[in-house]
Amino acid sequence: MNILVTGGAGFIGGNFMHYMVNKYENDKIICVDKLTYCGNLETLAPISNRKNYKFIKADITDRNTIYQIFEENKIDIVVNFAAESHVDRSVENPEIFIITNVIGTQVLMDACRKYGIKRFHQVSTDEVYGDLPLDRVDLFFTENTPIRASSPYSASKASADLLVMSYYRTYQLPVSISRCSNNYGPYHFPEKLIPLMISRALHNEKLPVYGNGLNVRDWLYVEDHCTAIDLIIRNSKVGEIYNIGGHNEKTNIEVVKTILKILEKDESLIEYVKDRPGHDLRYAIDASKIEKDLNWKPKYTFDIGIKKTIEWYLNNKTWWEHILSGEYKNYFKKMYEKKYCSSNE
Numbered sequence: 031m032n033i034l035v036t037g038g039a040g041f042i043g044g045n046f047m048h049y050m051v052n053k054y055e056n057d058k059i060i061c062v063d064k065l066t067y068c069g070n071l072e073t074l075a076p077i078s079n080r081k082n083y084k085f086i087k088a089d090i091t092d093r094n095t096i097y098q099i100f101e102e103n104k105i106d107i108v109v110n111f112a113a114e115s116h117v118d119r120s121v122e123n124p125e126i127f128i129i130t131n132v133i134g135t136q137v138l139m140d141a142c143r144k145y146g147i148k149r150f151h152q153v154s155t156d157e158v159y160g161d162l163p164l165d166r167v168d169l170f171f172t173e174n175t176p177i178r179a180s181s182p183y184s185a186s187k188a189s190a191d192l193l194v195m196s197y198y199r200t201y202q203l204p205v206s207i208s209r210c211s212n213n214y215g216p217y218h219f220p221e222k223l224i225p226l227m228i229s230r231a232l233h234n235e236k237l238p239v240y241g242n243g244l245n246v247r248d249w250l251y252v253e254d255h256c257t258a259i260d261l262i263i264r265n266s267k268v269g270e271i272y273n274i275g276g277h278n279e280k281t282n283i284e285v286v287k288t289i290l291k292i293l294e295k296d297e298s299l300i301e302y303v304k305d306r307p308g309h310d311l312r313y314a315i316d317a318s319k320i321e322k323d324l325n326w327k328p329k330y331t332f333d334i335g336i337k338k339t340i341e342w343y344l345n346n347k348t349w350w351e352h353i354l355s356g357e358y359k360n361y362f363k364k365m366y367e368k369k370y371c372s373s374n375e
């Protein structure tokens with residue numbers, strides 16, 4: 031089979047590329063990625079000489095190029111990871127989120143209709159459900175929870191989900207969607223909470239915690255997300271939506287303190303800064319549908335996953351220090367100087 035993985039030079043897509051290239055030697059795993067600020071060929075370097083691996087630099091919104099890729103490679107399955115994925119950036123500049131996350135998904139599905147495929151899988155997010163109150167720990171997102179996106183990022187992902195289901199109903203395109211909770215693990219771009227805190231703590235820099243640090247996220251080790259998607263594209267019925275999560279709910283401050291403890295760094299590095307606008311309070315996934323239908327179970331608890339992740343960042347400093355030395359410096363200054371200023375007002 032030929033499997034097209036869009037956004038495969040990013041965090042989750044990159045981990046999925048490694049997983050698939052290593053697991054399925056007889057399938058061809060083709061990565062299409064625009065290599066935006068967070069796309070990184072160094073993530074794919076360990077698998078780049080494998081016979082079942084191919085990389086094509088392309089933008090999923092570029093219809094002619096995408097059609098040409100489908101024309102030249104007989105694609106059986108598409109897994110669409112390609113996206114603008116950072117909530118804070120979507121607050122600053124929503125437009126690119128709509129272009130890539132919505133129009134890009136449409137272009138890919140049009141190519142699927144034109145050339146024919148067995149499955150188009152959309153990698154979505156639990157953020158499409160909005161948030162849950164902090165004082166109702168009995169509530170979880172199910173696949174039937176109404177869509178109620180909060181940020182321009184989650185609204186763009188929710189829009190793409192609606193479009194995917196419309197292509198299923200109208201054109202019978204064989205689609206599936208997965209909505210996963212917060213991932214963490216190797217190759218995570220250091221603008222997101224966990225890698226940001228690890229990389230800054232290792233440099234003894236201040237750790238900016240938004241608001242009071244009590245917002246809750248449900249963390250899943252990235253390899254568990256990869257195994258879930260692999261099961262869905264191979265074994266699920268078409269037209270299905272699956273939530274993915276492992277019941278690892280933590281407040282942000284708990285996560286930051288855990289990282290500091292493992293790294294043997296002092297909690298005085300923590301600095302509370304201005305909150306994110308529209309900041310979702312709590313995410314929590316009910317994954318019983320995928321557990322029951324496809325027999326999926328996460329392998330890693332948070333305690334194990336966070337230690338593996340920190341070990342990876344300690345052993346792969348070149349990967350993230352290359353990122354920190356580039357354009358990232360400007361990003362950090364621009365994004366955080368407002369947060370620091372306002373927290374002191």
Ligand code: NAD
Nearest residue numbers: 037039040041042064065066069089090112113115212213
């Ligand atoms: P990421 O930002 O690390 O990677 C995104 C990748 O997409 C990058 O390699 C980038 O170069 C590529 N890309 C961006 N625009 C493109 C375009 N127009 N054409 C081709 N390639 C393009 O993101 P991630 O955290 O790995 O997330 C991957 C997917 O998983 C996203 O769709 C995201 O919404 C979803 N998701 C992420 C999480 C999470 O916790 N990170 C959780 C649930 C779902």
Ligand code: TDX
Nearest residue numbers: 115116117155157212221222223224238239240245282
């Ligand atoms: O510097 C920070 N300080 C801080 O307190 C950053 C970057 C984040 N936070 C908080 C905000 C959130 O409550 O940590 C939490 C996690 O933030 P992010 O890492 O930005 O993730 P989140 O906004 O939860 O979204 C992530 O999970 C769902 C991914 O980025 C999305 O792509 C995915 O869909």
